[in-house]
Amino acid sequence: MNGGLDQPLSEEVIHLTRGPSGLGFNIVGGTDQQYISNDSGIFVSRIKENGAAALDGRLQEGDKILTVNGKELTNMLHNHAVELFRTAGNQVSLKVQHRLLPQNGPSSHRGDGEPGGIPLAMILVPGLALTVAAVWAILRYRQRA
Template sequence: MNGRVDYLVTEEEINLFRGPSGLGFNIVGGTDQQYVSNDTGIYVSRIKEDGAAAQDGRLQEGDKILSVNGQDLKNLLHQDAVDLFRNAGYAVSLKVQHRVQVQNGPLGHRGEGEPSGIPVAMMLVPLCAVAMAVAWAIMRYRQRL
């Protein structure tokens, strides 16, 4: 394994409706409280159970929020971002960046003679095809008798 971690980054528009406990998540970050090194962005730190975000299910802890109702969150102080969320109204549109870690190699060391880590499903498909071909050949052979 090369020790490098790869990520798949996607963006999504999420529309939430403010509930009794607000939007149902906490944020961290900002120009005055960087959550990620060399990044002043605003991140989701916690999804509140049974809140609007949890009920919607798409927003995840660790997601970066790029904009709120079309307003960019770049270069904001943390408190300014909090105020923006508080004053966003009942229907709130979030542009969110999801970052998912991608596995780029075997999970651990493999010794000689151990399985290669090929998923079972990848082996089952050709085996099923061979089994079906054999069954078909046997049925055709029996029909000729």
Template sequence: MNGSLHSSPNVVDIKLKRGPAGLGFNIVGGVDQQYVVNDSGIYVSKIKEDGAAALDGRLQEGDKILAINGVKLEDRTHKHAVELFRTAGDDVELRVLKKLPHHMNGPTGSQPEHESSVSSLGVLAALAGVAAIFAFIYMRNLRKHL
């Protein structure tokens, strides 16, 4: 494969040998079935236990498959991508963009949790400030009536 396709430290080439159960993973995505918003790429949706991909250990759920045996997968329908995998032969070379946090659904890493805890602390501090002001006003009015 040439180096023009995403030369990044997150891009890896993975060679798999097709086993009795195939390559051992499922894919999602394509121009007709976007899995990631504004991205028609092909993604690994499931690694099958004891399959070729699981035994190799490098391919992970959420990884984006950029090419198979040198054939780029961008701008392909899901069905066409599946056909490329089916006809790839026994020795398959994948060019893969390793999963990045923004490709995952739901909270990713510590950053969103950190942001929500900071927000919670900010709300609690504001409420404590408001309670202190009300307590001050209440005590001041109570002294006037005594």
């Protein structure tokens, strides 16, 4: 899969009130640092715990932000998008595009000093679960033999 173009999408408008730590999320992307191949959009790379976005609960890591207070983020440099968020005021309206399946953006990009990409736990937890299931199956087989 190419990281996003074939995945089902849904759009939503989310209104956030800026808190003590801002809007509570980090972004990646832009025309100067594409996060997903052939898509220069702005994406949520991290939701900060107890921030405005986390408390609202609708914005998710990997969501593409289409507009901020009605201003489109199409063909925007990363730094211009960051500045738009910083100057958006206390009441911020975001039009976002949710991905209904996990996206496969590159893990080497960083947005606003935060790591992007797939969290390590998303790789380790399924692997651990498979290992536990395999050990359990082997032990059950040996008990019956």
